[in-house]
Every structure is written in C-alpha cells, then in structure tokens.
Amino acid sequence: MNEKSINRNLATSVILCVLSLLLLAAALVFNWVEIAIAMAIAALLQAYLVCVWLGRKRHPRQHFRHKDSTEA
Numbered sequence: 001m002n003e004k005s006i007n008r009n010l011a012t013s014v015i016l017c018v019l020s021l022l023l024l025a026a027a028l029v030f031n032w033v034e035i036a037i038a039m040a041i042a043a044l045l046q047a048y049l050v051c052v053w054l055g056r057k058r059h060p061r062q063h064f065r066h067k068d069s070t071e072a
Contacts, residue, residue: 001056010053017046 024039 003057003060006053006057006060010050010057013046013049013053017043017050020046
C-alpha cells in the first residue's frame with residue numbers, strides 16, 4: 001500500500017472511532033444497552049485498526065523486492 005492509502009485509511013478509522021464513541025455516550029445517556037454494547041465493540045475494532053494503520057505507516061512493507069544485478 002502506498003502512503004496516500006494508509007493515510008486515508010487511518011483518517012477513516014479515526015473518524016469512525018470517534019463517531020462510535022459519541023454514539024456510545026448517547027446510548028448510555030438514553031439507557032440503550034444493546035446499542036451501547038454494539039458501539040463499544042465498534043469503537044474497539046476501529047481503535048485496533050488505527051493501531052494497524054499506524055504500524056504500517058511506521059514500518060512499511062516492501063512487497064516487491066528487486067534482486068540485485070549481481071545475483072544470478
């Protein structure tokens with residue numbers, strides 16, 4: 001993945017995590033337990049994905065490595 005894709009995915013995960021936390025707070029205010037549980041799970045998943053994208057940003061993987069010209 002290139003840097004642009006990683007940044008876009010990271011931004012999307014951060015936004016979704018924040019929105020999940022806001023909906024979690026709203027569900028707790030209105031005492032909607034099932035929705036609160038679902039939003040907590042969604043927030044945890046997005047937090048995990050933020051960690052994944054930050055890891056890929058810090059340590060990019062080289063999928064296509066070129067052989068040296070000296071190797072035959």
